[in-house]
Amino acid sequence: MTAAEAGPPGPRPAARYASLAVTAALAAVAGLAFHRVFGYGPVIPVAAVAATVPTLLGGLLSGPRRSGRPRGPLWLALLLTIVAWAATSALTVLRPAPAGGTLPQTLRDGVLNGWKEILTTLLPAPAEPRLLVPVGVLVWLAASGSAELALRTSRRALPCVPALAVWTVALLLGVDGPGTNVPLAAVTVVLIAVLVLVRSGGPGAGPAWRPLALGVPCAAALGALSYLVAPVVPVSADPYDPREQVQAPPPQRRDGVSPLDRVGGWLLRPDQVLFTVESGRTEIERLAVLDAFDGVTWSNTARFVPTGGRVPEGPVRERAHTTTQRITVRELPGVWVPAPDRPRRVDGLPVVADPAAGTLAAARPLAPGQAYTVTSIVPEWTADDLADARLADDAEARAALHLPWGPGATEAPVQLAEFRKFARAATQGAATPVQKASMLAEYLKRYAKYDVTAPPGHGYRQIDHFLAESRRGTPEHFAAAYALLARSAGLPCRLVVGFAGGKRAGDAVQVRAGDVMVWPEVKFEGLGWVRFDPLPDNARRSGGNDAVAAGETAEKLEQAQKNAASREQGAGQEMTEKKRRARPAVRDEPTPWWVFASIAVAALVLAYVLAVLLAPALRTRRRRTGEPAARIAGAWRQALDHLADVGLGTARTLTAHEVARFGASSVGEHARGELVPLADLVDRSRFAAAPPDAAAADRAWRHTDAVGRLVAAKAGRLRRLRRRLHPRSLTGR
Structure with a gap:
């Protein structure tokens, strides 16, 4: 060696x-x-x-x-x-x-x-x-x-x-x-x-x-x-999430029968117990969100994903309360899982969840006796929140404005023009979006009567018949009519099927088929989807003296909507204009990805330059310490690094004196006087019987430092800098 x-x-x-x-x-x-x-x-x-x-x-x-x-x-x-x-x-x-x-x-x-x-x-x-x-x-x-x-x-x-x-x-x-x-x-x-x-x-x-x-x-x-x-x-940015690059499962129909199609049958069997709820607070139970309409049928376009029980939170609200319920299935058909808005945790039942709407579905059809615990964060709104709210303008809201012509239609149905006229008459004089939405709900409450025997259906023809002729309908008709009229008036709207109230039975509330509800929701900027109730006040949801109310949250929301709608139009318009002038004209745009990429590249380049410049200094410091034999070996490696600046490639096949002759021929005769004594010290350190002393190590480093000065004068600054920036500088020889 x-x-x-x-x-x-x-x-x-x-x-x-x-x-x-x-x-x-x-x-x-x-x-x-x-x-x-x-x-x-x-x-x-x-x-x-x-x-x-x-x-x-x-x-x-x-x-x-x-x-x-x-x-x-x-x-x-x-x-x-x-x-x-x-x-x-x-x-x-x-x-x-x-x-x-x-x-x-x-x-x-x-x-x-x-x-x-x-x-x-x-x-x-x-x-x-x-x-x-x-x-x-x-x-x-x-x-x-x-x-x-x-x-x-x-x-x-x-x-x-x-x-x-x-x-x-x-x-x-x-x-x-x-x-x-x-x-x-x-x-x-x-x-x-x-x-x-x-x-x-x-x-x-x-x-x-x-x-x-x-x-x-x-x-x-x-x-x-x-x-x-x-x-x-x-940390100035959100961490990279690979889930954004993985396509979620495509929308699929979770149940062969839409919950909206079951409403008419449930109302004809009002005492059928669908599930029971054990909770200290009564809430409205959501079953399914229907956000797509093709002219005939409302359907769900949720992209359900598996979950271990957690459901992502919706829009963060300052005013909200947490509720935990123990729900036991009785005769509820299908796969839709009832829960208050908005569920955050489900235990006891394997479910898939829609991250956008927060709705839940079971992997298999529900069976009597199944029980689960759901924890929800229910949002609350005040009249001030609603009065100053603006309509949402994101992709989800724009999709909730779509009024299709219908399957196979080549021209717009005549009902669309009638719906627009009806919506203008119902919301005439509204100064704010919330006033328009509230006035439309109040108008429908007075316009038609509640009748559980009305023929089911929620397409263009059925809703036109409900508005123009019969004026009698179930929650299906009132909610579907509101959604079509709201979209005609420029309000992004969807339907939700759920349950409100129930019958008290001991510590639990029995939610019966007659407690079914269908309500529309309108999306507002910063508030998310807000529920509106177009049903008449005398609509029968649960009969008997043992019936429970729909819930404190629902009552507060209805009162806030009435307060917002009853404000004077002029004051509302003036307040809206002031708010608009106070808001900045330009929204803050997210920082483009290339800015972070450029910063990352610059940081990597800077880190590399610092590393290749600091590594030789740290390596030299390490070589100067230790036992005398290790210091002499370090001095020799340092000399080899110097000679690499004048063309020395590998030194594995050369003896120490052959390296010294190369240095003399490449640098000059002055280098011979330093390299030859250094080579002698290296050979004696490795092969002599007695170990070297500290004085020999000091002489070795004096020779190495002299070789470094001679090589620097011979090679020039540009060549030495180019070699320092090479990745080899990180490891040395």
Whole structure:
């Protein structure tokens, strides 16, 4: 071996084995970062097993002998770890056996499709085996890779890289999940520091406990500092969410019969108990949101996604209250799951949720006796909120203004013109959007009568007949007429089917078929969808003295709407104009993506320039310290770095004196006087019986510094700067 090949000593065999415990802990902590996806309960056993087994297997197969040579080839370790992973997964993640498929099918489906199902599931995701398989795979690969790197390489921090890769995946998949990863990140910082300390010792480096005794307290302090500082680190943008790049499932009809088509039949059997509600507060129960109309039928266009029970929150309202209900299904058909607006958590029943509207649907048709608990945050509005509200103008609101011609129609139906005339007459004199919406509801209340025997139907022809001739209808007719008239008047409107009131039976309220409601909702900017009630005041919802009211929230909303509608039109118009003048003319636009991309590129370039400029200085400082032999070897490596500026390529095949002759021919005879004594010192340091002393190391560095000055004068600044910016400057020779 030549002097040019001298390198830093690797960690002791004992340190390599000790670092396995640290790498296993790093992999396990990285696996626990998936708690924002599944919660800690399902993740802890998967992460523990997937981090421990491959680490033990790697230690048995790849551990060094006393001679330092590995026990087995890498391909054998990889083959055995694949077999061990399949067997361990079958006994842990997939036990008990999954329904609907064999173990190999579930493993294959989890590896290939589990990540996509996680991205299309509302967090926390259900702890199903096929979804937990990707977590086990990633943690297993990280633990196995870290163990192999710890046993087969001498790099101190390199074994932590696989665990950091798992961290990256966990952060991306859990960006929208509950909880925080700050404590786990602090623990990871401590473990990386401990890993470097454990692997820092080499032959002749002194007792192994010395760096640990000094470094572990510093590592713990660093982790504590990371934990305390992380919550207050300023972040100027929302984190990247890969779910925005994954297409949600397409809209699909969840039930063969629309809830709106069931309204007429329910009203003819008013005493049929559909479900019971146990709660300290009575609320209106929403069943289904119908936002699309084709001229004949109202339907739902929700993109339902699986969920472990969480439902994303809607528009944040300052005034809202939280309610929790225990609902038991009795004779409610279909898959639609009743809940107050807006549900945030469902337990006890597997459901899919529409993130936009907050509606819920069961995976299978509901059965009598099924029970679940739902927690909702119900928004509230005041007359002041409604009086100053403007109509929404987003994509959802624009879609809620559409009045189609009808299936197969080639021209607009004549009813549309009649609806526009009716809407203008009903809202004449309205000064604000809320006044227009409230006046339309009040007009319909006085215009028609409530009649449960009216023929069902909500298409153009049926609503035209209801408005022009019969003037009698069910909630289906009143709500559908309001929606068509509202859209004709420029109000974005949709329909909701639900239930209000019920019959008290002990601690529960029995919600019966006669309590069914259909109401329209109009979307306002900053308020979201606001419910309006066009039904006459004498409309029968529940009969008997034991009937309960629709709820305090519904009564407050109706009163606020009446107050907003009764304000003088002139005052309302004046207030609206003042508000408009007070608002800025131009809305704040979101910062374009290319601005963040440019900042990121500039930051990376700056970080790279700083790294390539600082790395040589830090490397030189490290080479000047240590035992005299290590300092002489460092001086020689520093001289080789200098000579690279004048064309020295690889020095692995050259002796020290051959390198000195190259330097003399490339730099000049003055360099010979410095390189030859330096080469003699290097050879004596490596091959002499007695170790060198500190004076020899000082002479070696004086020669190296002189060579550096001579090379700088010979090579020129431009050539040296170009070489400093090369990636090789990060690692040296």
